[in-house]
Amino acid sequence: MDLTLHGLYQKLLNNMGPTHWWPADSKQQIIIEAILIQNTTERNAEHASQLIKEATGYDFKKISGLPAEILEKLIRPAGFMKNKSRAIRTVTQWYLDHNQNSQIIAKEYGEDLRSILLKMHGVGPETADVFLTYIFDRPQFIADKYARTLFAQLGIQGLSDYNSLAKLLSALPEPFTYQDAQEFHGLIDEFGKKYLRRKNFEHSFLAGDRLILPED
Known part of the structure; x- marks a missing residue:
């Protein structure tokens, strides 16, 4: 199944529930x-x-x-x-x-x-x-290791380091809000801990999906 970026976010949210990340008091x-x-x-x-x-x-x-x-x-x-x-x-x-x-x-x-x-x-x-x-409430994408590993599993090629993905995706497009950006980061990291760190992606709810990134 082809997924847009926002479609991926919604699928993660629907299957895992909100993470309320970053858990902090200030x-x-x-x-x-x-x-x-x-x-x-x-x-x-x-x-x-x-x-x-x-x-x-x-x-x-x-x-x-x-x-x-x-x-x-x-x-x-x-x-x-x-x-x-x-x-x-x-x-x-x-x-x-x-x-x-x-x-x-x-x-x-x-x-x-x-x-x-x-x-x-x-x-x-x-x-x-x-x-x-x-801190500054912008819909920024955090291209961390879990994000790069997940996107590679979803068919995005050439993700060798942080900047390789950040160049493809920096600010998240509409309809993402900064709250969505925060939650998206938390969901990707929680998915990573469960399915990517243990190399269990093929048994996840995203197995078989393909991500379509927005064009500039």
């Missing part, structure tokens, strides 16, 4: 966790996130005031503690400098926002797209 928490999750497991990132929560309540002013060795110790379970510490300091200070107002930031930078984010230490394409989707 945008500040999402910013921290989006950096912590880089190059580690979800479990390790959650452990470090909990330590930061206990120490600071995700208060960016408290985080920016932590001595370097303390912040690195909190981050340690997620690995790459020096690099991630610097990234967290950079992004949190930038967010503080903009009064932690995501709507004003989005309006100020407009279409340049992604390139601004990419200039920050520790913010690569995937993290930038997570920020656009979950």
Whole structure:
């Protein structure tokens, strides 16, 4: 069966139900966790996130005031503690400098926002797209590993790295809203954990389907 992009989203949603992803109490928490999750497991990132929560309540002013060795110790379970510490300091200070107002930031930078984010230490394409989707409420597509693996199973060729899919699909087309973009990311990752990580795609409800991406 041929599926449009929105058709794929609806089929995932109908078969799996909403994920309500990203599960967090604040945008500040999402910013921290989006950096912590880089190059580690979800479990390790959650452990470090909990330590930061206990120490600071995700208060960016408290985080920016932590001595370097303390912040690195909190981050340690997620690995790459020096690099991630610097990234967290950079992004949190930038967010503080903009009064932690995501709507004003989005309006100020407009279409340049992604390139601004990419200039920050520790913010690569995937993290930038997570920020656009979950912090700045844009219908961005997050071309993570599960998305690339799923799209390859659905017949999309040449997905060698993050940018290879991001070039094909960046902003999601209408009728996607930013809420749909958030849910789509969660659904793809949950599908990936169940069917792709265990190489069980042929037994999934998407087996035999083919994805048709929108043309530019």
